[in-house]
Amino acid sequence: MILNKDSWKEIFDTIQKNKLRTFLSGFTVAMGIFIFIVLFGFGNGLQNSFAKFFTDDQINTIRIYPSSTSLPYRGYASNRRIEFSNQDLNEIKKRFKSEVEDIVVRNTRFNQIKYKEKSNSYEVRAVSPGHKEAEVTIIMKGRYLNEGDITNNKKHIVIGRLVEQDLFDGKESIGEYIFGSDHSWRVVGVFQDEGGDREERILYVPYTTMQEIQKDNDKIEQMIVVYNSEMTYAQSLLLEDKLESYIKEKKIISPDDNRGVYISNTGETQEETKNFSSLLQTIISFIGIGTLIAGIIGISNIMVFVVKERTKELGIRKAIGATPKSIILMILQESIFITTISGYIGLIMAMLTLKLIGNNLQEKYFISNPYIDTGHALWATIILIFFGALAGYLPARKAAKIKPIIALRDK
Secondary structure (H helix, E strand, O other): OOOOHHHHHHHHHHHHHOHHHHHHHHHHHHHHHHHHHHHHHHHHHHHHHHHHOOOOOOOOEEEEEEOEOOOOEOOEOOOOEOOEEHHHHHHHHHHOOOOEEEEEEEEEEEEEEEEOOEEEEEEEEEEOOOHHHHOOOEEEEEOOOOHHHHHOOOOEEEEEHHHHHHHHOOOOOOOOEEEEOOEEEEEEEEEEOOOOOOHHHEEEEEHHHHHHHOOOOOEEOEEEEEEOOOOOHHHHHHHHHHHHHHHHHHOOOOOOOOOOEEEEEHHHHHHHHHHHHHHHHHHHHHHHHHHHHHHHHHHHHHHHHHHHHOHHHHHHHHHOOOOHHHHHHHHHHHHHHHHHHHHHHHHHHHHHHHHHHOOOOHHHHOOOOOOOOHHHHHHHHHHHHHHHHHHHHHHHHHHHOOOHHHHHHOO
């Protein structure tokens, strides 16, 4: 289909004479594409947010927290406080060594931390070296805690980026001493964390040192079991069950007691989130496709009306020698021109809208960096243009078959 100068002139003349009709046709196409792309982008933005929830934690972990029993068992009363110790840590490591890569310790305290004249209250986590990988902590300067710090009960501390900013005012912190828990701690590293500002106002110290200082003997508040990364989701659930059974047996907790020990499998949480995210994306896609279909129906109705409105004009053209083919091509050219221009206007506006939104909806609606692949957006636009052309072709073909005498009688 080649457009010559006369064809272009005729298209623009028709558009000029029927501004409202042209606007309605174009608006229907543009809005169909715009809504589809924005909705699809929001779906991807939600998936980004869900995925981000797991960037702050290692995926292949099972977290174990002691609590209080809710049922009496083997002569023990309910409401008995369960505690973990270094011995429990070593026994679990030994028993599950073929399935477990590491078991990370985490004890948490809030302390007033002071450097020279500045001080603030921060969360201090007493951890083992594997906590760096379990929390996906990124070292900016210096180093993280190592096995030597644990074995020798070193008073070494790793501080968050914002802690350094609060206390050191841009000065070098590595090698400096800060004061907390009635002891001086030597700063050996500074870290950043994708989890946000709260995570970067945390300090890490060797758990053995904190146990010694606080005379907690060897109490452990939380164990993070890092299982083999090659394990499947089903295998991780089996390991979770085995860990729960072992701990309940060892700590004399009823198998029916759901409160004595809490176990959280990050893999399970991620799987549930992934399933929910996929379902949400499917629903949004259906809504988007429905919007496209609505746009196609809208442009079809408008084109039927347009052709009917021009029946007399088409009759005159046929009377002076226009062939049915030339009439169909004329209407097709106009239809394709309007749908193409409008479709790409809707595409560009939608892409710009997603770009402008960025992270502005993240806090309130959990939509992070909404986007759509350019390929998908182009295909959606091309499909709508195709159906827009088809919407013009079908009534045009019908109109082209009308005899001139009948068309001229039409009012």
